């Protein structure tokens with residue numbers, strides 16, 4: 379289920395959940411919205427993000443506003459530094475997590491930005507293709523789960539069949 383930018387009933391449900399003391403994750407579950415979808419919505423809708431941060435703070439929960447300063451998915455300088463780091467660490471999930479943490483993010487933010495910004499998505503995906511371990515069977519469960527590779531074909535395992543075909547067509551020669 380997709381939380382549309384103008385789906386105010388679901389937004390109110392999430393904010394209501396937070397105001398009653400639920401965590402962001404719990405509030406999303408109660409509003410029947412995927413947490414990742416709600417996060418994208420916070421990125422896109424500054425008012426919603428502000429209300430979420432405010433409601434959470436009433437119960438002493440500190441959520442980071444996604445709209446203080448330039449949003450990271452528009453900040454090319456920040457992105458360039460992140461890409462430079464990834465170029466030296468490779469495409470493993472744990473290495474990517476360390477890079478993300480260094481800048482105050484989580485790895486899933488990298489994929490969320492990609493949903494809003496084609497340039498970033500292209501850059502990080504091409505980079506991951508070039509720094510991944512060439513000896514792994516990419517796009518298979520062992521490469522994703524055991525070796526924790528996060529190149530586009532490996533990540534495509536989590537997508538629907540249709541989207542997976544698109545990713546493989548683009549990134550697998």
Ligand SMILES: [Zn+2]
Nearest residue numbers: 516527529532
């Ligand atoms: Zn891979």
